Amino acid sequence: MDDAIHLTYPISPDDFTRAGEASSDVKRKLKQMGVNPEAIRKVAIAMYEGEINMVIHAKGGEIRVDITPEKIIMVLDDVGPGIPNVELAMQAGYSTAPDEVRSLGFGAGMGLPNMKKYTDSMDIETTIGVGTKITMVVNI
């Protein structure tokens, strides 16, 4: 994996206006690489959901993306409260987003389920009070 393309995007907390920048940049690169549109779509949706999650729930963090000719690996590493019940969080519609976030149209409880739905594999490592690391893979 030495020739993988390594990208790092810092995510600042509470900044909704910048959410989506990382996914836009990755999309642009995947299009330049000639990756099939379906894989691009999956990466775009999963990554945007992930970015928004980090903005809403965590105190920021960073997204690391590795692109190889076979797959795209996205690691979303945040400094946040952790997810107390991963099984519950994976249920569609379950949300712990505060009201002010919901009033912005976010927090529908579809974040994690969508990330799982649009990726080929998803792994969650979470520690209460420390943070969450989600690794998603989309095969090309």
Place this chain on the structure above:
Amino acid sequence: MDKFYHSVRLDPDLCKGCINCIKRCPTEAIRVRNGKAQINSKFCIDCGECIRVCPHHAKYAIYDRPDAIKQYEYTVALPAPSLYSQFNNLDDVNIVLNALLLMGFDDVFEVSAAAELVSEATRTYITTHRDQLPFISTACPSVVRLIRVRFPNLISHMLPLNPPVEVAAMLAVSQAMKKTGLPREKIGIFFISPCPSKVTYVKSPLGNEFSQVDRVLAIKDIYPQLLSRMKAVGKDYPEIGTSGKIGISWGRSGGESSGLLSENYLAADGIENVIRVLEDLEDQKFTNLEFIELNACNGGCVGGILTVENPYVAETKLKRLRRYMPVARTHMSQEAEELIPWTTGVQYEPVFRLGNTMMESFTRLNQVERLCKKLPGLDCGSCGAPTCKALAEDIVRGQAQETDCVYYLRENLHRLSEEVSTLADDLAAGDRGGQETLRILKEYIHRISDEMSLLDGQEDDGDKIASQSTDTSSSGTSGSEASGAEASGRTGAVRNTVHQQNTPIEEKEDS
């Protein structure tokens, strides 16, 4: 038919090689090479942004001259709704329509009338295809072209219906042929357009094999001719208008959506805003939307570069004009129903791919990342590319070199002169054999002067780079090739792309 036909062109004689257009082009299609701008025909979407910003009027649009009307036995004018918004105190569209007849057209067919049919067809299409929501408007040719090259995942969301101008042209042709008995080629269908993007559409339509529009005239050319004739229309004139509020509203952003009689729409105008909406749409940021209306120009069609009035003033005039109009006056017929759907699909054109295969593209993307770390990141544009990243992409495509970056060159010069000074110190201290050190010293000075000449004479050197870029371009059709064709015979290039029954759009320079 040329897949990448363009109505937005460059006049190299007027181009000063400044960076205004490269900075503002929304698809990064322009590079300054050899002291002149070049438009990459694969990236360009004919939005006309460069025509707007060029301080030297070196960008122009091509369209027909009004006297082309003499070349047909029977002519029909198709006024765009935005035409009505250009006049002060106009309270009846019929005055404009009658003035068009006085100008010499045999008949008029309002694009706004056809727009009401398209609105009706869109409403039906949305209700019968709810599983594919949302739909993106396909009325603005620049937006369709943008999606075709940059948003492959949104192609299936494009509304597969002909734009009003095409529906108007098809209906006008059939009416004229019935009325006159003339063969198709003796009838001239003239669209009076707010923008060059429609010229592109007519020459190389997407969604249809060819367009029934024969000629495209600019609103700004027709405007002065209409003014005098509108006075001549007088107070007693026949009512020939057949459109209402819905049709007229298509001239401004949000108009097409309002014709859908639904609240679940989004309307964005201005090419940068359009791109942002498409990006968000691709990330599935929006939910519960049925329709996305996108117009490349600020304010919608009233903001087209071939109009005369300020787009926001024009929008107000349009609102005032439609105030007392009925909602819609043109309704679906069986003939129209059959004419409205697209007959061909739109294919994704991956023009932004860096290489020919995925492996090649991947390797080049990796090189771009490394180059970006090396380049200063100032996006100064001095190299002729809009950003350092764009320069890096050009370099890996073989269309530019690292030495195109003035900062890179400057650093090189610093390094060389430091080495020269070390050598000179050595020589003075007598550490080395005199002759050999002198030879090396001379060589370094040579290299410095070579690099200096790169900085001074970008023009002489640019020749080499430009010709090289055409040869090594991975795709084979780079911007330089397109501009080469233009230089060798602009009219010829246009003539090739004209569909069977028509004579070409005549070149007319515009700035």
